[in-house]
Amino acid sequence: MGASAALASAIHGCNTKTSNQLVTKSSSSTEKTEIAPKIIIGHWPVSASLSFYLALEKGYFKQAGLNVDANKLPGAQQVVEGLIAGRVQGSAAIGSSNLALGEILQPGLFKIIASNPSNIQNVVDEIIVAKDSPIQTIDDLKGKKFGTGPGPQNQALAKGILEKIGIDNPQVIQLETKQHIPAIAAFSALLVIVFNSAYGVIHATKNRILAAKVMGANRFQIFKDVLFWESLPQTFIGLRTGISLALVIAIVAEMFIGTETGLGKRIIDAQQVLNVKDMYASILITGILGYALNAVFLLIEKQFIHWSGK
Structure with missing residues (x-):
């Protein structure tokens, strides 16, 4: 919790005054005092943000006199963009490469209070096994x-950690998400097609149905x-x-669920390295593809x- 609480006050926006006021009463007089300015913390759903979630839910920020609000974002790049634009004033977790790009864009904007919320006493990284698995210790592994998220960086990081804790030549397999994307896109399209087909059947010309019955x-x-x-x-x-x-769903899924190829990945990769030409070219190709498919049908x-x- 301490690391996330420290990070909450790390960015430039924390000194901004707000008009909110709190009236406090004492036995001798009544006086107005300004409450602490609201600190909006950008976060994304990764284990590194776990301590922030806990601190927010348990009220630790309020106990420390901090008025903290959370803003959930899809990824580290969006957190950095929020910091640059002033929409958020801090981050519970962020990628170092994203932070470096933000520093290049706006030097001196960031102040890092804690670089990792995990330490020997408070560990947020974990190895997950099946609920009924007999594995209880590191030696059992x-x-x-081992399975890890897609991407060579995740595989290399997992291997390094496992070797560090005493597992020689660990077998780390990337859990690809390629099949998830077609499944999500197909399911979404199927619903639309089924509903439209049902609508066509329900509103079929009654006279033709009666003529067939006769x-x-x-x-x-x-x-x-x-x-039919x-x-x-x-x-x-x-x-x-x-x-x-x-x-649309396939492109968005490629951007945020994760894949090794695809226009969505090309768009998000170009955005993260601020390659505006490549990003807009990929968006334009997506639009042309959608128009062409519609024209064919x-x-x-x-x-x-x-x-x-008729």
């Missing part, structure tokens, strides 16, 4: 395989020869909407569903 068609024949064709125009609307949604729809709207 020898000869086992001619003796059974339920399967009505579905095959009437409802009646719902196709709405289904294609769902396809066009779904493909656009899937593209429109062309197919006009070519094969000529009865749409």
Whole structure:
């Protein structure tokens, strides 16, 4: 907790006065005193921020006379951008490379009070095993395989830590997230397509359904020869909407969930190193790709569903 509390008062914005006032009463008189200025701390969901979460929830900042508020951000780069823009006044955890880029952009902006909230007495790094695993100590991990987040830096860091604690030649495997991204995008698109198809079936022309019944068609024949064709125009609307949604979700997932390749990773990598040309070029390519996919589906729809709207 001490490290995070110290970091909370480390940045330039902490000296900004606020108009909030607190009235305190004593037995002799009533006087107005200004409360401590609000300190907005940017944080992102990593174990290094655990002590900050605890300090905030347990009220340790208030006990120390600090008026601290939390602002959750997707990553370290966004925390640095918030610090530069003045939206946040401190960080509970941050990447050293991101901090270095911020220092280049605005020299002298940052003051580091604590460089790591983890020490011998307060450890926030951990090795996670299955709930029913017999592994209880570090020695039990020898000869086992370890999984880490994607990226060679995570793999190298994990190997170095494991070797340091006495595990020779540790087997560290990167847990890739490539399959997660298509799954998330496909699920999102599927919902849109299903709802649009259902809408097309529900709003099928009643006269055509009644005509099929009069001619003796059974339920399967009505579905095959009437409802299926009646719902196709709405289904294609769902396809066009779904493909656009899937593209957006895939790009965002590549940016924040993590992957080794993809336009989303290219965008976020360019942003982190302040490569504006590459970043906007990737965004432009994404827009062109979305427009092209929509145009292809429109062309197919006009070519094969000529009865749409009739």
